[in-house]
Amino acid sequence: MRAATAEERYHVRPLALRRTVNVLSVDVEHWYHRSCVPGTQYLLDVCDAYGVKATFFVLGKVAMEYGALVREMSARGHEVASHGWSHTPVSVLSPTQFRDEVVRTRDLLASLTGQPILGFRAPVFSISRETWWALDVLAECGMRYDSSVFPIRGLRYGIPDFPRKPVRYVGNGHSLIEIPLSTLRCAGINIPVSGGGYFRLLPGIAIRWIVGWVNREGLPFVTYCHPYEFERQMLLHLLPFTPFSWWGARRDEVKTNILRQTMRGKIARLLASFPFTTFKELLRDEI
Numbered sequence: 599m600r601a602a603t604a605e606e607r608y609h610v611r612p613l614a615l616r617r618t619v620n621v622l623s624v625d626v627e628h629w630y631h632r633s634c635v636p637g638t639q640y641l642l643d644v645c646d647a648y649g650v651k652a653t654f655f656v657l658g659k660v661a662m663e664y665g666a667l668v669r670e671m672s673a674r675g676h677e678v679a680s681h682g683w684s685h686t687p688v689s690v691l692s693p694t695q696f697r698d699e700v701v702r703t704r705d706l707l708a709s710l711t712g713q714p715i716l717g718f719r720a721p722v723f724s725i726s727r728e729t730w731w732a733l734d735v736l737a738e739c740g741m742r743y744d745s746s747v748f749p750i751r752g753l754r755y756g757i758p759d760f761p762r763k764p765v766r767y768v769g770n771g772h773s774l775i776e777i778p779l780s781t782l783r784c785a786g787i788n789i790p791v792s793g794g795g796y797f798r799l800l801p802g803i804a805i806r807w808i809v810g811w812v813n814r815e816g817l818p819f820v821t822y823c824h825p826y827e828f829e830r831q832m833l834l835h836l837l838p839f840t841p842f843s844w845w846g847a848r849r850d851e852v853k854t855n856i857l858r859q860t861m862r863g864k865i866a867r868l869l870a871s872f873p874f875t876t877f878k879e880l881l882r883d884e885i
């Protein structure tokens with residue numbers, strides 16, 4: 599008997615997009631005690647400078663605190679989507695708790711923007727094989743797409759055998775588009791390259807080469823970043839108000855600050871070099 603394909607395993611089918619346009623997405627959350635507002639304002643301005651619209655996955659707690667910022671994202675032509683309410687990984691939520699987070703955030707963001715909320719990104723890319731049920735919950739809550747699957751073998755997240763391309767998940771009486779984060783396929787392995795710490799570590803020229811390579815495969819490049827990555831100051835944990843040990847906090851600071859000052863230049867060159875848009879626009883004919 600032949601083994602099931604990845605598409606059969608995850609109940610997905612390929613999605614043929616008419617255009618290959620890249621997506622800039624921002625996960626809008628604070629960095630511990632550092633507000634996400636200055637970094638978000640920087641990103642809104644840099645998008646304006648290059649005529650780019652982005653998708654902002656906003657945390658419900660942030661939206662409750664900074665409603666004017668969410669309204670501004672929408673007023674400036676960007677897509678506002680959901681990053682959940684409390685940044686709790688899906689893996690530690692029950693389906694009922696997850697549904698409550700999705701509905702609560704969806705309703706708040708919709709009331710702030712006056713627009714339906716169509717998309718979701720899970721905290722810490724926490725939709726995995728074990729939490730695959732979350733796609734059913736998202737579809738039942740009216741979400742039209744999700745971009746939480748990282749098709750890699752990661753320490754904290756990832757589904758290594760998931761397709762690298764946009765697919766449609768078909769559940770029981772509903773469906774949802776899944777747009778995985780971009781990877782580079784090399785020697786039979788998917789290498790994570792699409793944002794965050796990977797962008798901080800990679801040289802800008804390498805990032806642009808990878809985006810071109812992924813586009814030549816006929817795939818949109820789906821990138822992600824966080825407002826704190828565009829802060830100019832060192833990001834420091836203010837002990838004792840962190841969940842880390844002293845050493846854990848120092849390690850996290852090094853990881854967060856290393857090469858972070860290169861991010862402004864890298865994003866600007868990227869937006870100048872390739873077309874970027876929102877998920878909503880990329881999926882215009884599908885949702």
Ligand SMILES: [Zn+2]
Nearest residue numbers: 625627721722
């Ligand atoms: Zn996040």
